[in-house]
Amino acid sequence: MLKPIRRNFFISDLIKRWRLPVIIVARLGIGTVNHTLLTWRFLKAEGMPVAGVILNDLQGKQDASTRTNPGILSRYLEVPLLGVFPHRNGTATTDRETLAEIVEKSLDM
Secondary structure: OOOEEEOOEEHHHHHHHHOOOEEEEEEOOOOHHHHHHHHHHHHHHOOOOEEEEEEEOOOOOOOHHHHHHHHHHHHHOOOOEEEEEOOOOOOOOOOHHHHHHHHHHHHOO
16 A cells, blocks of 8 residues: 555546545455554555455465464454465466456355
């Protein structure tokens, strides 16, 4: 949100200008709860609508954080947790049909 696009103009300024709802996409792992809640609170304080949060499993590791992050975030966020995007082992690109299938399965979580 605070990545500058040009001098004194950030991604958040662009979102405000375009009046877009935001979907926060956060990695699934250690530090995610803190980063996601900070991002959500910033957007809320700036008056930007947040449609929800998607967690992205980049590493495919099963540990305490990956197991507990979705539940913890669901308790503290005032927006829906839209799903967990699963780890795709060794796949750099995904065709539209495969992506649609993954999203369908993730929404059934």
